[in-house]
Amino acid sequence: MSITKLARAQVQALTPYQSARRIGGQGHIWLNANEAADSGEYRLDCSRLNRYPECQPPQVINAYAAYAGVTPEQVLVSRGGDEGIELLIRTFCEPGLDNILLCTPTYGMYAISAETNGVGIIDVPLNPRRQPDFDGIIEQLDRVKLVFLCSPNNPTGDLVDKAGLVRLLDAANNRALVVVDEAYIEFCPEFTQADLLADYPQLVLIRTLSKAFGLAGIRCGFTLASPEVIGLLQKVIAPYPIPEPVAQIAAQALSDSGLTTMRARVDEINALKTRLAEQLGQHPQVAEVFAPNGNYLLVRFTAGAALFARMARAGIILRDFGSKPGLSDCIRITIGNSAEMDAVLQVLQQEQ
Incomplete structure (x- = not known):
């Protein structure tokens, strides 16, 4: 065999x-x-490498919350944005029963994570203006647990229309979570949807240090959501997801000088x-x-x-x-x- x-x-x-x-x-x-x-230059303190790291390092959580304009209770740090995507699917979708929704062409890991976990995929392709078909998505809400949107969209670069997103969030209340992947938002920060988090607990944002921060090699991403969603994800995440050196580098990247360096790189x-x-x-x-x-x-x-x-x-x-x-x-x-x-x-x- x-x-x-x-x-x-x-x-x-x-x-x-x-x-x-x-x-x-x-x-x-x-x-x-x-x-x-x-990537820039970073310092490492090796004195604690003999200890297991904290699951959610407070120096990283607090720094990212301040940067993103949310509370620490709304932040989860993970091994890249990809782990945040998979955690959402593992937390909210029953294998063999539930579906996610995506809008092709878009980032391929939404589908891969769903397939790996035995979760179905409903594709509502982007419309001719390369915007999500919000009417088509709303029609499918009773069949899905998670809706994945990418803004800016990888690979097309398009931004999600905010009015359409708000309409979708209203329709998704108590029906599904709407996940907006903002991996590239630092290159157009005025278009973030973070201001909607306070009013829409069904909204989740995915972020990363891989792009504008130049730190793809350390695999450090963030999920921004309501404290309720973050609490559920914390039940599923591995006990030691963020290695000590990663936490140290991330905290330095999110310091005042690190943010200045990032913004200069973006410019x-x-x-x-x-x-x-x-x-x-x-x-x-x-x-x-x-x-x-x-x-x-x-x-x-x-x-x-x-x-x-x-x-x-x-x-x-x-x-x-x-x-x-x-x-x-x-x-x-x-x-x-x-x-x-x-x-x-x-x-x-x-x-x-």
């Missing part, structure tokens, strides 16, 4: 999430994972993004530049696969979304440093 036959049926049938690192590639300029071009990335978007928009091989709200640009080329291959031959690794519905010939370009953006443009200028 194959050992594989011992695994759960859902796991046997599962296709792993194709993360940037799993896809891999050969190159020297990595612009496929929406990582920052730098630089946004300036490079604006310049790249303008140059791409004038290029004959570019059919469309999508919404520029994250630390990336999704670009529809006249021949996406060929352009992706040309970049790879030049050692520039991008992310190809051409196989996703509605995203034919689309390539996502992470905004790196100035030299990396110049390299992308240089390859684009070359003869095909």
